[in-house]
Amino acid sequence: MDSIEIVLSMLLAVVASGYLVRALPLSLPLPLVQIALGAIIAGISSHGVRLEPEFFFLLFLPPLLFLDGWRIPKDGLFRDKAIIIELALALVLFTVVGMGLLIHWLIPSMPLPVAFALAAIISPTDPVAVSSIAARAPIPARMMHILEGESLLNDATGLVCFRFAVAAALTGSFSLASASVTFLWLAAAGMVTGALVTFAISSAQRWLARHVGEESGSSILVNLLTPFGAYLVAEELHASGILAAVAAGITMSYVEIGGRALAATRLQRAAVWDTMQFSLNGIMFVLLGEQLPSILRDAADTVEQSGHVNPWWLAAYALVLTGGLVLLRLVWVWASLRMTMYLAGRRGETVIKPPRRLVLAMSVAGVRGAITLAGVSTLPLLLPDGTPFPARDLAIFLAASVILLSLILASVALPRLLRGMDFPEESAETREEDLARRDAALAAVAAVERAQLGLTHQAEEADLYANAASRVIALYQRRLDRAGEAGGAQQMRQADEAEKALRVAGLLAERQAIFNLARLGRISDQTSRKLVREIDLQEARYR
CATH class of the missing domain: 1.20.1530.20 (Na+/H+ antiporter like fold)
Known part of the structure; x- marks a missing residue:
């Protein structure tokens, strides 16, 4: 003992x-x-x-x-x-x-x-x-x-x-x-x-x-x-x-x-x-x-x-x-x-x-x-x-x-x-990060287009999936457009930092709202835990 x-x-x-x-x-x-x-x-x-x-x-x-x-x-x-x-x-x-x-x-x-x-x-x-x-x-x-x-x-x-x-x-x-x-x-x-x-x-x-x-x-x-x-x-x-x-x-x-x-x-x-x-x-x-x-x-x-x-x-x-x-x-x-x-x-x-x-x-x-x-x-x-x-x-x-x-x-x-x-940031690491982001965006656009075709089963669903795919592809396309501009990589990093700050602010508000609903008994603790975990994972990504 x-x-x-x-x-x-x-x-x-x-x-x-x-x-x-x-x-x-x-x-x-x-x-x-x-x-x-x-x-x-x-x-x-x-x-x-x-x-x-x-x-x-x-x-x-x-x-x-x-x-x-x-x-x-x-x-x-x-x-x-x-x-x-x-x-x-x-x-x-x-x-x-x-x-x-x-x-x-x-x-x-x-x-x-x-x-x-x-x-x-x-x-x-x-x-x-x-x-x-x-x-x-x-x-x-x-x-x-x-x-x-x-x-x-x-x-x-x-x-x-x-x-x-x-x-x-x-x-x-x-x-x-x-x-x-x-x-x-x-x-x-x-x-x-x-x-x-x-x-x-x-x-x-x-x-x-x-x-x-x-x-x-x-x-x-x-x-x-x-x-x-x-x-x-x-x-x-x-x-x-x-x-x-x-x-x-x-x-x-x-x-x-x-x-x-x-x-x-x-x-x-x-x-x-x-x-x-x-x-x-x-x-x-x-x-x-x-x-x-x-x-x-x-x-x-x-x-x-x-x-x-x-x-x-x-x-x-x-x-x-x-x-x-x-x-x-x-x-x-x-x-x-x-x-x-x-x-x-x-x-x-x-x-x-x-x-x-x-x-x-x-x-x-x-x-x-x-x-x-x-x-x-x-x-x-x-x-x-x-x-x-x-x-x-x-x-x-x-x-x-x-x-x-x-x-x-x-x-x-x-x-x-x-x-x-x-101690300046090593240029090789910056180049590697820019290369990885560009190739990842290209792969993501191609994957979204393939997934859109696989999800569309009926004619009335075509517009729905097309709009959803366009919104997702637009996010990656903006990253590719910035990377291709002169000085675009630096602008892209600055834009990413600004986006992270705004997204974190929104996630904090989301989580607080979910906690308030759970305290008031308007949602179950099981639902609260599920949604809070999703928000936590997104916040960990941006932080």
């Missing part, structure tokens, strides 16, 4: 955080508010939550990574694939080596393999934290796509490095060849497994829908279970379940383009996924906050492990590690940018040098999150000879401190670095 109460408390904390972040005078990122609420829960609860890393990875990561892979813009992901791979693979390795040496130099009492294990687990950025911070800062679209792609793929690199560093601490040996082969298997097998699982499940769903029909509830439930299936199958093959979940989401975006799902299914599925994303994201950070008091209680022993007596040394270590991560990331981003510009210049391409503030923003945007805490919690308690694992509590404390400091730094620095910068 205590476990149920804690879970309900965390869910209530997630709900409260959504209101608090809007009510507080300071512009705090949602994760920090949720961490604070988790710490409050730990303070008033007599039963703490024991973080089981394996359970955490299975319950939270597959659906969140699947959804991020599904919704991330694929054109941006593949356009900037070279940059993303540099950040997700090379930057992580660079950070592991640099931070491992720094940690061992800073804390000589921490063995070198443990220092590298800590460096590995704090190297990857967290996709949930990055998305949460981005919601409060005006990050340009392309930079956000790069950050999302990096955070989706760098977990595997960091966790593989962490696994081998822990193995070296336990056995006293390390093989670079074995580590390289293992990494290649984890990455390749994980990506292939995720794609195959999603493709197989989608094919089975299409076959069932074609032969026995489609039930929205069943289809949505299968969609929710897909990332767990990809993760578990990959783990059984000793591949990366994290990359399998990401690959499953990316594959799902291509399956979705097939357009075979019913419109009602897509609407309901989007609502279910949005609710799950908000809930799991929030619980992750509330759980992180709930773990903080117990981590701080172990700080006294942690100080002795560091070779010092004054507890302020712990704060100094945390600040140095966070600063080291930002500095290494800044060096890598700057060097990578210079190399990219040099190669582009050699190819004769036009090179536009980004502002320095954007480079600094890219450096502080590497936010760490709950994945780091769950990973560092998997450090073993004992060595093979039965002695305690060296500096385990110290590593956990420093990892948790880096998470908090990176969140605070990003939430404070990003809005200030990006304030006042003009």
Whole structure:
């Protein structure tokens, strides 16, 4: 019963955080508010939550990574694939080596393999934290796509490095060849497994829908279970379940383009996924906050492990590690940018040098999150000879401190670095939208004309259907006429915005009138719900 109460408390904390972040005078990122609420829960609860890393990875990561892979813009992901791979693979390795040496130099009492294990687990950025911070800062679209792609793929690199560093601490040996082969298997097998699982499940769903029909509830439930299936199958093959979940989401975006799902299914599925994303994201950070008091209680022993007596040394270590991560990331981003510009210049391409503030923003945007805490919690308690694992509590404390400091730094620095910068709308996206609207209008006109012929059964009905078809075709024809004029696309967008505002005003009045009729008992609640749902769907479209 205590476990149920804690879970309900965390869910209530997630709900409260959504209101608090809007009510507080300071512009705090949602994760920090949720961490604070988790710490409050730990303070008033007599039963703490024991973080089981394996359970955490299975319950939270597959659906969140699947959804991020599904919704991330694929054109941006593949356009900037070279940059993303540099950040997700090379930057992580660079950070592991640099931070491992720094940690061992800073804390000589921490063995070198443990220092590298800590460096590995704090190297990857967290996709949930990055998305949460981005919601409060005006990050340009392309930079956000790069950050999302990096955070989706760098977990595997960091966790593989962490696994081998822990193995070296336990056995006293390390093989670079074995580590390289293992990494290649984890990455390749994980990506292939995720794609195959999603493709197989989608094919089975299409076959069932074609032969026995489609039930929205069943289809949505299968969609929710897909990332767990990809993760578990990959783990059984000793591949990366994290990359399998990401690959499953990316594959799902291509399956979705097939357009075979019913419109009602897509609407309901989007609502279910949005609710799950908000809930799991929030619980992750509330759980992180709930773990903080117990981590701080172990700080006294942690100080002795560091070779010092004054507890302020712990704060100094945390600040140095966070600063080291930002500095290494800044060096890598700057060097990578210079190399990219040099190669582009050699190819004769036009090179536009980004502002320095954007480079600094890219450096502080590497936010760490709950994945780091769950990973560092998997450090073993004992060595093979039965002695305690060296500096385990110290590593956990420093990892948790880096998470908090990176969140605070990003939430404070990003809005200030990006304030006042003009990020014009990408012309390619505008052209794609104009092209899609024009082709969609042409297809709609042709479909209405065909449907008119199919609906006309009797001569007296011909004028009725002809008038109805003319009204519908006129709406699309006006869109085509504006698109064909000089500057027509811009005028069309302005006209669409004006039309949206007027339609929303009318829908609000419609809904209020229906509610008034229901309150007066002039229509049933069933009729009211049906009409209000239709209005809600139209309003969601225009908003």
